[in-house]
Amino acid sequence: MLSGTxxxxxxxxxxxxxxxxxxxxxxxxxxxxxxxxxSAIMTGPAPNATVAATESTEPAPTPPxxxxxxxxxxxxxxxxxxxxxxxxxxxxxxxxxxxxxTTEPGILLMAAPDADGRFTMTELVRLAExxxxxxxxPLNIQAAGPGLRGAKPIATDIELTADExxxxxxxNRVSRPQSVTFDAPTAVFEVRYMLRRVTVRTPNSxxxxxxxxxxxxxxxxxxxxxxDVVVMGRSVRNLGCPxxxxxxxxxxxxQLPRLTVNRSLPHRTALVIVQLDLxxxx
Amino acid sequence: MSPVLLExxxxxIRIVTYVGxxxxxxxxxFWSLVWxxxxxxxxxxxxxxxGTVLLVLGTFADPAIRVALGxxxxxxxxxxxxxxxxxxxxxxxxxxxxxxxxxxxxxITGGRRVFAVVVVAVIAGSMVVQSDAVxxxxxxxxxxxxxxxxxxxxxxxxxxxxxAAVLIPRDHLExxxxxxxxxxxxxxxxxxxxLVTGIVDALVVAGGLTALVTSPYGLVVLIKIGVLAGMxxxxxxxxxxxxxxxxxxxxxxxxxxxxxxxxxxLALVMGTEVVIAVGILATTxxxxxxxxx
Numbered sequence: 001m002l003s004g005t006x007x008x009x010x011x012x013x014x015x016x017x018x019x020x021x022x023x024x025x026x027x028x029x030x031x032x033x034x035x036x037x038x039s040a041i042m043t044g045p046a047p048n049a050t051v052a053a054t055e056s057t058e059p060a061p062t063p064p065x066x067x068x069x070x071x072x073x074x075x076x077x078x079x080x081x082x083x084x085x086x087x088x089x090x091x092x093x094x095x096x097x098x099x100x101x102t103t104e105p106g107i108l109l110m111a112a113p114d115a116d117g118r119f120t121m122t123e124l125v126r127l128a129e130x131x132x133x134x135x136x137x138p139l140n141i142q143a144a145g146p147g148l149r150g151a152k153p154i155a156t157d158i159e160l161t162a163d164e165x166x167x168x169x170x171x172n173r174v175s176r177p178q179s180v181t182f183d184a185p186t187a188v189f190e191v192r193y194m195l196r197r198v199t200v201r202t203p204n205s206x207x208x209x210x211x212x213x214x215x216x217x218x219x220x221x222x223x224x225x226x227x228d229v230v231v232m233g234r235s236v237r238n239l240g241c242p243x244x245x246x247x248x249x250x251x252x253x254x255q256l257p258r259l260t261v262n263r264s265l266p267h268r269t270a271l272v273i274v275q276l277d278l279x280x281x282x
Numbered sequence: 283m284s285p286v287l288l289e290x291x292x293x294x295i296r297i298v299t300y301v302g303x304x305x306x307x308x309x310x311x312f313w314s315l316v317w318x319x320x321x322x323x324x325x326x327x328x329x330x331x332x333g334t335v336l337l338v339l340g341t342f343a344d345p346a347i348r349v350a351l352g353x354x355x356x357x358x359x360x361x362x363x364x365x366x367x368x369x370x371x372x373x374x375x376x377x378x379x380x381x382x383x384x385x386x387x388x389x390i391t392g393g394r395r396v397f398a399v400v401v402v403a404v405i406a407g408s409m410v411v412q413s414d415a416v417x418x419x420x421x422x423x424x425x426x427x428x429x430x431x432x433x434x435x436x437x438x439x440x441x442x443x444x445x446a447a448v449l450i451p452r453d454h455l456e457x458x459x460x461x462x463x464x465x466x467x468x469x470x471x472x473x474x475x476x477l478v479t480g481i482v483d484a485l486v487v488a489g490g491l492t493a494l495v496t497s498p499y500g501l502v503v504l505i506k507i508g509v510l511a512g513m514x515x516x517x518x519x520x521x522x523x524x525x526x527x528x529x530x531x532x533x534x535x536x537x538x539x540x541x542x543x544x545x546x547x548l549a550l551v552m553g554t555e556v557v558i559a560v561g562i563l564a565t566t567x568x569x570x571x572x573x574x575x
Contacts, residue, residue, distance in 0.1 A: 017380025021373045028369035032362045223361065250493060268361060 099228050100264055101126050106226035107267065111214045113233045115279050117199030121155075123191040125218050127225075130185035135220030137177040139198065143271050144213040148200050155193040155217050162189040174217060191217055199276065208278040209237075215271040223268035229261040231274055240273040241265065288352050295343045299409075300563040302336025303432075305329045306378070307405055308440010310398040313390035316441060316464045317448075317457070321386040321394075325447040334378050337405065341368055341375070364412050371408035374401050406432045415483070424486045430479040438472035439559045441465055442517075446552040449524075462524040473514060480506075506565045513558050520551040 100106020101124040108124040125134075139153040155174040160167040163186050171178065174193075182189075199212035216227055231239060239252035239259055251272070253262040261272055309330040313321055320326055345368070348359045360368070378401055385394055409432055415424035445465050448457070484503045488494035494503065 013380055014384070017377060020380065021377045024369050024373035024376060028366040028373065031360075031369055032366040250488070266361075 096124070097228070100226040101228060104226070106228065106264065107216050107218065107221075107270075108228050108230070109214070109216055109270070110230045110232070111195070111274070112231070113199070113212060113235055113274065113276055115235075117210055117212055117276065117278055119195040119198065119212065119214055119274075121191075121193050121195050121214065121217070123216055123218055125189050125191070125221075127187045127221065130187040131182070132185050133179055133181040133220070134189070134218055135177055135179050136174045136191070136217050137219035138174055138217070139195070139213060139215045139271065141198070141213055143269070144273060148198070148211055148213050148273070151200055151213060152197045153213070154196050156196060158191065158193040158217075160189060160191050162186040177219065179220070193217060199278075201278070206277065208276075210276045210278050212274040212276055213271060214274060216267060219267075221267055223266060225267040226264035227267050227270035228264055229270070229272050230258065231260075231272070232258050233276075235276045235278060237275040237277055240275070241269075241271075288347070291347050291351065292344065295340055295347060297564055298336050299340030299344070300566060301560070302333045302338075302340055303405060303409065304333070304436060304440045304443060304559070304563065306333025306337060306440075307402040307436035308442075309333065309444050310390075310402050311437045311468075312441045312444035312465075314395045314398045314402075315437065315468050316445075317461055318389040318391050318395070320444075320448065320457075321388070321390050323448060325451070326444055327382070327386055329444060329447055330378070330382060334375055334382075338372070338375050341371055367408040367411040371405055374404040374408075377401065402433070402436055406436065415486075420486055423482065427479040427482040427486065430475050431483060434472040434475035434479065438469050438476065439562065441468055441472075442552070442559060443556055446556050450549040450552055458524055462521065466521055469517060473510075476510070502565060506562060509558060509562050509565060513555055513562070516551055516555045516558070520555065523551060 096102050096108065098104075099108070101108030103126075105126055105128040107126075110122040110124075111119045113119050136155070136158070138155060141148055141151050141153055144151070153175075156172065158169055158172045158174060160169060160180065162182050163184075167180065167182065167189075169180060195214060195217075198214065199210050202209045202211055214229070214231070229239070234257045236256065236259055238250055239261055241251035241261060251261050251263070252259045254260045265272075306329075309326050312326070345356075345359045349356055381397070385397060388394065390398055406429065410425060410428050413428050415421065415428040442465075445461060448461070480503075484494055484500070485491065488497055488499055494500040
């Protein structure tokens with residue numbers, strides 16, 4: 001292919017082409033290794049906001065979810081985005097599946113829709129390394145597609161528990177990103193809240209048919225942190241997982257009234273569309 | 283930006299990327315499998331250059347739109363795998379841009395053929411990695427199906443565009459006897475692969491036959507199949523016209539053949555096929571947007 005007489009311009013062109021190609025290939029390899037860190041550097045650090053711990057909070061109207069009794073790792077870390085290194089296996093809390101959020105680093109996201117299309121949410125979070133801060137960020141509804149146009153997610157009645165100790169929040173509703181700093185490094189915590197304004201009725205469909213979007217409130221964690229999703233309720237019809245290409249694919253498994261997403265989703269794309277049949281007003 | 287406008291913008295960029303891929307990969311495949319001597323044809327070189335430019339544009343525009351207009355975090359858009367795939371694609375495009383002059387210096391055989399095939403495979407691979415096949419249920423099956431689909435698209439649609447670019451101006455009618463049978467063989471295999479992989483992918487995406495036939499996604503798949511069938515039918519007529527022309531070329535003066543009604547019909551059929559090919563790419567872009575709920 002490179003036979004024939006080589007002029008200086010040819011040599012320069014080929015050398016430049018080879019160098020550019022090799023640089024891009026090296027960047028590709030580097031990005032596959034350090035991509036998330038690079039992106040985090042480019043987007044800047046999360047803002048800090050300190051909240052104090054308190055003695056008690058009222059119980060939340062959430063499905064019964066036993067708190068994890070696991071203590072944080074002995075090695076504290078200040079980085080809010082630890083790696084997803086697997087830790088030693090632990091027993092899952094009673095009634096909950098083993099996996100991300102219970103026995104492995106990750107999040108177990110549990111949702112139960114009510115008759116008004118709101119979701120009672122519980123997030124069990126287990127990180128590979130303890131952190132001193134975590135970010136709470138409302139759902140990015142853009143990735144849900146046009147079916148949920150008009151939804152404006154807001155999380156209210158937020159309760160945060162770290163290592164079984166309640167954490168008092170300065171604001172217990174989240175409509176824009178906010179940081180929470182723990183008094184002590186923790187790797188295991190639980191968030192309960194009501195997710196509102198995420199359900200939109202589906203026009204030209206069965207009466208009561210609606211779509212809702214759910215996803216983790218906890219942010220500032222590694223983008224590849226696995227998220228398992230469980231949705232409970234007799235009004236639930238199906239689950240769909242939007243992808244990077246904005247296609248919504250059915251991804252439900254299990255039996256009604258308890259459906260799970262059929263695979264762990266990486267945190268960066270953990271958004272699930274719930275198809276609902278909202279009941280008639282009583 | 284509203285989600286609808288965002289989807290429209292992303293859909294348009296997808297079409298740009300698909301057209302770029304079809305032009306570049308199709309021309310390279312055409313040179314490699316059908317007409318290695320055609321590397322000196324200026325129209326084909328132009329197709330490869332336009333394809334490269336469109337692919338570079340699509341590669342940069344998609345993440346830029348998602349971040350700038352969609353408000354998605356950069357880390358969400360450029361995932362380690364997705365970002366690496368884009369960089370690998372850019373590397374293949376840069377190599378194409380710098381070495382195309384060397385590639386077309388001699389017939390596309392031997393090392394040149396290997397280079398062309400590797401470029402096509404790398405670009406196709408980068409598209410597969412970014413598709414929803416990765417991470418889908420039955421991942422291996424989905425990835426194999428999408429890979430076959432993407433490569434067969436380059437061979438068939440890209441080859442068709444290249445063939446049309448050569449034959450519609452009626453400058454190379456003397457090549458009819460050689461090109462049409464070779465391309466017909468490539469097209470036949472490609473269509474079979476497209477049908478099989480398309481059905482498999484549609485079933486995997488929809489989550490089963492029932493979900494497929496009852497969803498908007500299934501409707502768009504049906505439209506695409508209809509358009510595809512139209513193209514296959516047109517291809518059949520095209521082959522007939524080409525065979526007649528090739529026969530006349532042997533028995534009649536070249537100028538007479540060039541201005542004959544048969545040559546006109548062949549050009550018309552091929553032009554229509556190319557237009558429908560663009561329709562198929564647009565339908566494919568729609569398929570990515572439509573979701574089975």
